[in-house]
Amino acid sequence: MVETQERGEGLKVEGWLRFITLFELVFPTILLILGIYNGLLQVLYRAGIIKSMSFLGISYYQGLTLHGVINAIVFTTFFIVAFSNLVMYYYTRIQLSKGLTYIAFALMVVGTLLAAIPMLIGKANVLYTFYPPLKAHPMFYIGAALLVVGTWVAFLSYILVYLKWKKENPQKGVPLGVIGVMSTFIIWFVATVPLAYAVLFMLIPWSLGIVKEINIMVERTLFWFFGHPLVYFWLLPSYIMLYVVLPKIAGGKLFSEKFARLVFMLFIIFSIPVGVHHQYSDPSIGTSMKFLHGVLTFAVAIPSFLTAFNVAASLEYAGRKNGGNGIFGWWKKLPYTDPKKYLFAYMFAGLVLFLFGGITGIVNASYNLNSVVHNTAWVPGHFHTTVGGLVFLSFLGMSLYLVQKLLGKEVKFQRLNVLVPYMWLIGVILMSTGMSIPGIEGMPRRTNIGLTYLNPESEFFRPGWVFWSYLSVIGGTIMFISMFSYFVIFFSTLFSKKTSEADLYIPTAQSLDDAGTSFSSFKPWIAILIVLILVAYIPTFYDLSKATFGGAPPYSPELPVPMR
Ligand code: HAS
Numbered sequence: 001m002v003e004t005q006e007r008g009e010g011l012k013v014e015g016w017l018r019f020i021t022l023f024e025l026v027f028p029t030i031l032l033i034l035g036i037y038n039g040l041l042q043v044l045y046r047a048g049i050i051k052s053m054s055f056l057g058i059s060y061y062q063g064l065t066l067h068g069v070i071n072a073i074v075f076t077t078f079f080i081v082a083f084s085n086l087v088m089y090y091y092t093r094i095q096l097s098k099g100l101t102y103i104a105f106a107l108m109v110v111g112t113l114l115a116a117i118p119m120l121i122g123k124a125n126v127l128y129t130f131y132p133p134l135k136a137h138p139m140f141y142i143g144a145a146l147l148v149v150g151t152w153v154a155f156l157s158y159i160l161v162y163l164k165w166k167k168e169n170p171q172k173g174v175p176l177g178v179i180g181v182m183s184t185f186i187i188w189f190v191a192t193v194p195l196a197y198a199v200l201f202m203l204i205p206w207s208l209g210i211v212k213e214i215n216i217m218v219e220r221t222l223f224w225f226f227g228h229p230l231v232y233f234w235l236l237p238s239y240i241m242l243y244v245v246l247p248k249i250a251g252g253k254l255f256s257e258k259f260a261r262l263v264f265m266l267f268i269i270f271s272i273p274v275g276v277h278h279q280y281s282d283p284s285i286g287t288s289m290k291f292l293h294g295v296l297t298f299a300v301a302i303p304s305f306l307t308a309f310n311v312a313a314s315l316e317y318a319g320r321k322n323g324g325n326g327i328f329g330w331w332k333k334l335p336y337t338d339p340k341k342y343l344f345a346y347m348f349a350g351l352v353l354f355l356f357g358g359i360t361g362i363v364n365a366s367y368n369l370n371s372v373v374h375n376t377a378w379v380p381g382h383f384h385t386t387v388g389g390l391v392f393l394s395f396l397g398m399s400l401y402l403v404q405k406l407l408g409k410e411v412k413f414q415r416l417n418v419l420v421p422y423m424w425l426i427g428v429i430l431m432s433t434g435m436s437i438p439g440i441e442g443m444p445r446r447t448n449i450g451l452t453y454l455n456p457e458s459e460f461f462r463p464g465w466v467f468w469s470y471l472s473v474i475g476g477t478i479m480f481i482s483m484f485s486y487f488v489i490f491f492s493t494l495f496s497k498k499t500s501e502a503d504l505y506i507p508t509a510q511s512l513d514d515a516g517t518s519f520s521s522f523k524p525w526i527a528i529l530i531v532l533i534l535v536a537y538i539p540t541f542y543d544l545s546k547a548t549f550g551g552a553p554p555y556s557p558e559l560p561v562p563m564r
Pocket of ligand 1: 129231232234235277278297298300301304305307308309311312351352354355357358359360361362363364365366370373374375379382383386387391
């Protein structure tokens, strides 16, 4: 067991770091109100309950862009940087560079505000994937670029802390939380370099009118080089919590730290060379590359399977330690609804959702099944149980916890708080089921023709989809109520009176095994990653270079769609 893993005392956080971290937690939570509101409008609009999304003068694609960018990009990125700042400091006790942390913070805030302006005035209705032919105002791309550069600066500050810690502790294994943060940002950095190329050299010149045409397939491929690792950028901080925090709160220990470390290393090698599984239906990329990326996608599921077993075994250990016996007795001894241990509820509800997210992900990864579900409502069904499930819930729970600790406050409405994740769980299951089942029958993933397939007057009317759309509305409404409750709890806690000393304490489980110094070096894994990227992407870009097409004119999704 690594020594730093066992530390349990609170840690004073200097004023400047407390300020930045709190800002990085509270600012995206405020934006989330708009993101969640647009989520509710989505389900209502899709089911035809509201005939337009224009309550705030927001159009369908504009609302969908705000929903995706705020919830999946801004909220997550800010949380991950705030959480990583604290994890690095807590487990190494080495101060982050104040200058770098401030620069990262400033770039992220300015970038977000710059990107927000065109989104809010309807000049960037390009969805969170923002690939052409959808075209945004240049300010959107510049803002997105600044946000990403901000995270690179934050990563630089982590690298400095990591190297200093290694130098001072040559004989020790790196703390698990630090391995988790470093893995998250190694993946993120490698994934965002091609994205930066695409934004700087393709999208910005295109949006400024400097170039008239853009190679859509190359840009899409660069985007998905980034787009799949993006999901592990979201997931790995949740895995840090599952390994480090959850077993402790459950009352037990981590089953195997060695396996947990291996999981992070496997993510480094497999997260990136899989992007083409988002492009199985795209032209210009040959089937052999699609097959290779498909195989590697199954490989990237392995660390999640390892996690499922490691976490389940840790929970069983905790349940038995809490007095549970027999095959199922230990299940009853976990703190599902203990208001003081609310982080358990947030993570457990997320784990249940991730079982569905994992299964649907494997379906997506299968080349032939993907052709059934691609671009259908099945896909949002999948990602609301992954990024909208485990990731979102663990981030919400941890945001509240960190705000509480850094300000020395008591959580308000504690009974309601412990119900929030279970409401969200029920809501997501209903909403995702209501999207996944008709998705298999071809219900489109996105539509700005609203009522068409639910309208008996339309030639596209699908009576079988009416029930599922209403089920989604019920699920989406429960999700909205859950989040409304969360906002009340979060902001009441934020503005409540201080009740204790403000310090940082991250509940940290010991491990049943002694991981020693195993899997403490990133170098061999980064080397394997580079080889795999070359193998998976050189032939892909070769295929693209042989394709004979020019650019495409910009397209606006808000153009009128022919209706009967
Ligand atoms: Fe995915 C599309 C394949 C994981 C997010 N994915 C998406 C999109 C998003 C997304 C946002 O292959 C849409 C992108 C877009 O806008 O077009 N995904 C996978 C696979 C995995 C996977 C194989 N996805 C994620 C995660 C995400 C995420 C994680 C966010 C965080 N996904 C795809 C594919 C597509 C796709 C294709 C393209 C679809 C298309 O055609 O457009 C795997 O990583 C999943 C592995 C997971 C597991 C589950 C392990 C289970 C655990 C829980 C254990 C529970 C316990 C509790 C212990 C193997 C760890 C016990 C409790 C009990 C009650 C029993």
